[in-house]
Amino acid sequence: MNSPVEHLFTVLNKTAEILQEELSCSYLDAIAETGENLFHETILQDEVSELTKKRLEKEYSLIKMDKFSNEEIRKAFQLLILKGMKNSAQPNHQMTPDTVGLFISYLITKLMEKKSNFTILDPAIGSGNLLTTILNQNSNKEITGFGVDIDDLLVKLAYVSANLQQHSIQLFNQDSLEQLFIEPVDMVVSDLPVGYYPNDIGAEKFELRAEKGHSYSHHLFIEQSMKQVKEGGYLLFLIPNSLFNSEQAVKLNQYIKDNSFIQGLIQLPISLFASESAAKSIFILQRKGATIIPPKQALLVDLPKFSNKVAMNDIIERINEWFKEEKSESSPV
Incomplete structure (x- = not known):
């Protein structure tokens, strides 16, 4: 069974990848977008298709943010950013x-x-x-x-x-x-x-x-x-x-x-x-x-x-x- 950090990372990673493709943006930008969606509990990107909205909603429904501790959220977010930074030379x-x-x-x-x-x-x-x-x-x-x-x-x-x-x-x-x-x-x-x-x-x-x-x-x-x-x-x-x-x-x-x-x-x-x-x-x-x-x-x-x-x-x-x-x-x- 996945740990809470792995579970949250999996959903955020998948939704970030969906948004990255749909919005033609960087993975790091997509992490910020998916994080905003989770915080506001709605899909904020008007330009995504109805099909993509449904895919995102299905993924978000797999997690309840109030069930995670702050450290679990921080660690999952950190793993996402580390993944995104592998492609950043700065x-x-x-x-x-x-x-x-x-x-x-x-x-x-x-x-x-x-x-x-x-x-x-x-x-x-x-x-x-x-x-x-x-x-x-x-x-x-x-x-x-x-x-x-x-x-x-x-x-x-x-x-x-x-x-x-x-x-x-x-x-x-x-x-x-x-x-x-x-x-x-x-x-x-x-x-x-x-x-x-x-x-x-x-x-x-x-x-x-x-x-x-x-x-x-x-x-x-x-x-x-x-x-x-x-x-x-x-x-x-x-x-x-x-x-x-x-x-x-x-x-x-x-x-x-x-x-x-x-x-x-x-x-x-x-x-x-x-x-x-x-x-x-x-x-x-x-x-x-x-x-x-x-x-x-x-x-x-x-x-x-x-x-x-x-x-x-x-x-x-x-x-x-x-x-x-x-x-x-x-x-x-």
Whole structure:
């Protein structure tokens, strides 16, 4: 018997394929279309034939959305998007691995333990998978999410996915490094887009711009995020392990020191990534503020493979102990 995720994936995949053929659109566009149909409980595409409508209705009748948990919906949607992205060559279309999303969610649970409600921004939201993972793992809290992405298709997918999971996320389809019309948030989380920012004029307003040539977009994202978080607010970034090896690293280091306290650096298992050069770490910062105390010691961890349960349990115990010691003395956000 199929699992709920497989059952939902099968219906969404089949209806997406039907719409892809009928509308002559991409598979990713078709996922957004079929997701919209499910959310509105009607077929929204006027241009499809009566026969296609009947085929779609027959497929949709096989599922009841209220019978699925948010995590089941997210995972089925994630599988569809991964299938669609196999045909997409854009590196920033890559999704954050699930194990990493769950581990980041755990860290956020620990950081925001004393808060019953908070606001969170992902300035490179993509299809929304990382942010909805966090919201699902913190369902006992009242969280308002914000997401920004320049790619209109990814924003549409994030919108459909959030609707199906009934999450409160405000989405903005724009260049994340332009002015954001979002009030400062309690937390920023982002799998940083790594590369060069092509808009040299737009980069001029940033302290971390390059003196010559294109600036690093991931450096500018860190600065933009710092501006968007409240004093005492947290920033969790997925960063390339090579972040502090570039010729612009000295400037970045100084900026981070001037504006925040480093709370932790957690190196992810190399085995998660295609190559050692593609490996990433989780970087945790806290924006400075009048009442914010720096940690006695930053949390520095090399994670074992997630499949190594004994080693992972030891690490989790160590992390929990660190939070207990540090957070009992520091001010809440």
